[in-house]
Amino acid sequence: MLEILLDATVRAGTPILFATLGAIINERAGIINLGIEGLMLIGALAGFAGTYVSGSLLIGVLAAFVMGFLAGAIHAFITVQLRGNQIVSGLALTMFGIGMSALFGKEMVGLTIEGFERVAIPGLSMLPVIGKSFFNQDLLIYFSFVLVALIWLFFYRTRWGLAVRTLGENPAAADTCGVPVNRYRFLAVTIGSGIVGIGGAYLSLASTPMWIENMTAGRGWIAVALVIFAGWSSPRALLGAYLFGGITAMQLRFQAMGTTISAHILQMLPYTFTILVLVISTIRLAKGASQQPESLGQPYDREDRK
Amino acid sequence: MKLITERREISSPLIRFAAPIISIAIALFIAGFLLLANGVSPLEAYREILVESLGSMYGLSETLVKTTPLIFAGLGVSLAFRMQIWNIGAEGQIYIGAMAASGVALFSGIGNHWLMMIAMFGAAFLCGGLWAGVAGFLRARWSVNEVIVTLLMNYIAILWVDYLVYGPWKDPQGFNFPLTAQFTDAARLSEYFDTRLHSGFFLAIFCALLLYLFMERTIWGYEIKVIGSNPKAAQYAGMRTGLAIFFVLFLSGAIAGIAGFSEVAGLQHRLQHGISPGYGYTAIIIAWLAKRSAIGVVIVSFLMGILLVGGDSLQLLWQLPVAFVYAFQGLILFFLLASDFFILNRFKLVRSERHA
Numbered sequence: 001m002l003e004i005l006l007d008a009t010v011r012a013g014t015p016i017l018f019a020t021l022g023a024i025i026n027e028r029a030g031i032i033n034l035g036i037e038g039l040m041l042i043g044a045l046a047g048f049a050g051t052y053v054s055g056s057l058l059i060g061v062l063a064a065f066v067m068g069f070l071a072g073a074i075h076a077f078i079t080v081q082l083r084g085n086q087i088v089s090g091l092a093l094t095m096f097g098i099g100m101s102a103l104f105g106k107e108m109v110g111l112t113i114e115g116f117e118r119v120a121i122p123g124l125s126m127l128p129v130i131g132k133s134f135f136n137q138d139l140l141i142y143f144s145f146v147l148v149a150l151i152w153l154f155f156y157r158t159r160w161g162l163a164v165r166t167l168g169e170n171p172a173a174a175d176t177c178g179v180p181v182n183r184y185r186f187l188a189v190t191i192g193s194g195i196v197g198i199g200g201a202y203l204s205l206a207s208t209p210m211w212i213e214n215m216t217a218g219r220g221w222i223a224v225a226l227v228i229f230a231g232w233s234s235p236r237a238l239l240g241a242y243l244f245g246g247i248t249a250m251q252l253r254f255q256a257m258g259t260t261i262s263a264h265i266l267q268m269l270p271y272t273f274t275i276l277v278l279v280i281s282t283i284r285l286a287k288g289a290s291q292q293p294e295s296l297g298q299p300y301d302r303e304d305r306k
Numbered sequence: 307m308k309l310i311t312e313r314r315e316i317s318s319p320l321i322r323f324a325a326p327i328i329s330i331a332i333a334l335f336i337a338g339f340l341l342l343a344n345g346v347s348p349l350e351a352y353r354e355i356l357v358e359s360l361g362s363m364y365g366l367s368e369t370l371v372k373t374t375p376l377i378f379a380g381l382g383v384s385l386a387f388r389m390q391i392w393n394i395g396a397e398g399q400i401y402i403g404a405m406a407a408s409g410v411a412l413f414s415g416i417g418n419h420w421l422m423m424i425a426m427f428g429a430a431f432l433c434g435g436l437w438a439g440v441a442g443f444l445r446a447r448w449s450v451n452e453v454i455v456t457l458l459m460n461y462i463a464i465l466w467v468d469y470l471v472y473g474p475w476k477d478p479q480g481f482n483f484p485l486t487a488q489f490t491d492a493a494r495l496s497e498y499f500d501t502r503l504h505s506g507f508f509l510a511i512f513c514a515l516l517l518y519l520f521m522e523r524t525i526w527g528y529e530i531k532v533i534g535s536n537p538k539a540a541q542y543a544g545m546r547t548g549l550a551i552f553f554v555l556f557l558s559g560a561i562a563g564i565a566g567f568s569e570v571a572g573l574q575h576r577l578q579h580g581i582s583p584g585y586g587y588t589a590i591i592i593a594w595l596a597k598r599s600a601i602g603v604v605i606v607s608f609l610m611g612i613l614l615v616g617g618d619s620l621q622l623l624w625q626l627p628v629a630f631v632y633a634f635q636g637l638i639l640f641f642l643l644a645s646d647f648f649i650l651n652r653f654k655l656v657r658s659e660r661h662a
Contacts, residue, residue, distance in 0.1 A: 092639030099633025
């Protein structure tokens with residue numbers, strides 16, 4: 001029972017984990033990205049279409065990354081180069097993503113592909129309780145583990161990571177040190193958006209190997225909230241995503257067990273829970289539990305430097 | 307020679323006026339390629355949109371029917387914008403307003419038309435307001451991000467209405483469709499000219515005027531504007547920022563809630579699944595396009611009404627998904643944001659400096 005629940009937790013949490021990681025990279029560089037929901041949809045469609053056309057899951061994942069990257073480039077150009085309003089640009093990106101994926105996904109509805117299959121890691125998958133749920137999973141889930149570690153290493157153990165973090169804290173200081181602010185911010189937004197795209201692709205390539213219009217159902221927004229819960233750190237994003245995945249798994253379990261509680265009420269749980277988590281983590285934030293990037297949401301113009 | 311940008315000292319009124327129009331034109335142009343990619347001739351599609359929405363009395367009335375909830379929701383969102391508060395939850399507030407009004411219509415048993423209207427209106431206003439007020443309270447008390455809270459509450463509101471119409475409020479004679487019983491005549495707004503145009507439209511115009519007066523002629527409106535443009539100064543002047551945040555989000559949600567009342571009392575005459583096809587999201591664009599003016603909201607709502615009526619007919623004619631309208635709205639917003647840059651900056655050719 002616990003194993004099944006844990007397994008469902010990891011599988012439900014993974015798309016949100018990718019999305020949260022992508023959003024963290026955006027916000028670390030000082031750019032708010034509210035387009036996560038739209039980017040996930042674009043990634044989901046690109047991943048499915050890429051796999052359907054080529055027959056290769058790898059091509060699908062790459063397509064999701066590239067399309068996420070390109071769509072993110074719109075947001076990056078508007079917010080970084082043109083210094084436009086980040087909130088409105090992000091909302092526009094979400095609308096754009098919902099619309100474009102519906103428009104171009106019309107012909108993909110009802111088609112099926114071979115999705116990702118489980119690959120057991122020898123040894124580790126034999127561990128009691130957690131073995132099956134964490135190490136008898138598909139390759140994308142293993143990739144998400146690697147990504148969590150890589151992002152942490154990047155931000156805290158490399159020069160570039162330090163530079164990107166400085167962009168979020170004090171872009172003027174970074175500029176003075178010779179960091180190309182706009183170029184790095186642009187890259188952070190686009191690469192982050194690409195990773196969000198992979199999160200969308202997890203839905204259409206692993207969770208349910210098909211394309212359904214609007215199949216993200218608000219997961220992108222949950223990811224935006226989890227960034228604050230995670231305190232802009234990738235290991236905590238893993239925790240947050242699985243916490244959310246756990247709620248979803250429990251809700252599905254309840255439904256499968258045939259409770260008398262309405263399915264509609266059960267479906268509210270993840271959203272209600274996310275709001276609750278957001279409130280608690282915001283209060284903790286105010287008490288100094290973690291630090292929001294100082295210049296988050298503020299455009300940078302060298303002419304304004306004091 | 308090198309191309310650089312520099313700030314304009316003052317932006318010319320001509321560019322300010324032309325920028326949104328050019329933005330929409332470019333968005334139309336790009337959307338044309340999207341249509342082409344889906345095998346639809348853009349010129350035919352745009353002609354179809356105009357003919358369907360403005361070409362006949364019936365078309366025009368349908369456009370006004372769609373304009374009505376957009377005005378309410380747009381006013382609500384733009385009111386919050388004035389204070390730099392982001393109410394992305396108009397969609398949910400419409401659902402909650404519709405639910406509250408329907409609850410009164412179905413279960414209060416009031417027979418008098420005017421009394422019923424006032425009760426339904428009041429319920430929608432109050433519930434829509436309180437729904438947004440949750441985000442307002444969280445923002446004012448602990449500075450919880452209101453964008454995320456209002457947005458996530460949309461999902462909860464829509465699921466809640468679904469729960470009601472699939473469950474306890476379902477019409478026993480409704481052949482198992484997700485809708486409530488029809489309202490009595492007392493709970494319906496009057497309709498005009500043998501069309502679906504209802505009093506809700508005039509109420510919306512009246513509401514826009516009222517909001518205009520509120521913002522420009524009262525001390526509260528003044529405070530909201532000051533807090534929006536300079537919160538520090540407002541605090542030094544002794545304005546109660548926290549209370550104002552709650553109040554503005556409450557009022558913002560309440561006005562969006564009226565859209566729900568107007569939809570069920572004027573148009574649907576019952577509560578049902580999917581009563582708002584995204585009016586609350588379109589309202590965000592409306593508020594942004596209209597910048598700061600209540601009158602602007604009315605005009606832009608009408609333009610978006612044209613787009614929605616046209617979008618419906620594109621769906622019927624060419625099986626384009628309704629969400630196409632979203633893609634188009636996203637494009638408009640992108641180009642509007644980009645145009646702001648050209649309002650504030652200009653290009654200049656300069657001789658590149660030689661390093662000695």
